[in-house]
Amino acid sequence: xxxxxxxxxxxxxxxxxxxxxxxxxxxxxxxxxxxxxxxxxxxxxxxxxxxxxxxxxxxxxxxxxxxxxxxxxxxxxxxxxxxxxxxxxxxxxxxxxxxxxxxxxxxxxxxxxxxxxxxxxxxxxxxxxxxxxxxxxxxxxxxxxxxxxxxxxxxxxxxxxxxxxxxxxxxxxxxxxxxx
Numbered sequence: 001x002x003x004x005x006x007x008x009x010x011x012x013x014x015x016x017x018x019x020x021x022x023x024x025x026x027x028x029x030x031x032x033x034x035x036x037x038x039x040x041x042x043x044x045x046x047x048x049x050x051x052x053x054x055x056x057x058x059x060x061x062x063x064x065x066x067x068x069x070x071x072x073x074x075x076x077x078x079x080x081x082x083x084x085x086x087x088x089x090x091x092x093x094x095x096x097x098x099x100x101x102x103x104x105x106x107x108x109x110x111x112x113x114x115x116x117x118x119x120x121x122x123x124x125x126x127x128x129x130x131x132x133x134x135x136x137x138x139x140x141x142x143x144x145x146x147x148x149x150x151x152x153x154x155x156x157x158x159x160x161x162x163x164x165x166x167x168x169x170x171x172x173x174x175x176x177x178x179x180x
Contacts, residue, residue: 124148
């Protein structure tokens with residue numbers, strides 16, 4: 001292996017041992033490779049296993065896209081079930097929906113601030129600090145906070161903030177007509 005490393009770096013054995021003694025990172029890296037990989041690097045100037053790092057990244061992006069898409073639909077169903085009840089709940093439902101929509105829309109303007117781990121806390125804090133006399137009058141602010149706290153996961157809150165238009169764009173949400 002020493003000979004292969006010397007050939008790859010175009011150095012002699014004396015220089016190799018000097019680099020090894022001085023703990024050069026390139027020497028550590030080359031020692032982490034197998035003999036076959038060193039030969040491949042010497043012959044082709046490339047390492048297949050390092051040439052396409054996007055494959056893993058693409059797989060992660062694909063999984064993340066599917067997970068977010070699934071969460072959008074599940075969250076939409078949860079919110080629709082919670083807020084689109086009977087006619088008696090129409091007024092209070094509009095208050096909850098309006099408050100949630102306003103807060104989420106505001107938070108979504110700074111999407112980069114919110115991660116999966118902190119989105120729920122930001123959403124709850126923002127609703128707590130909302131000065132909403134009508135929602136307090138109907139007790140909707142506290143009900144909305146409790147619903148988020150006990151029924152929505154961190155991932156769902158992240159998706160709600162970062163993809164709020166897709167989540168909330170379902171037929172009859174705040175009077176929207178079906179788009180089909």
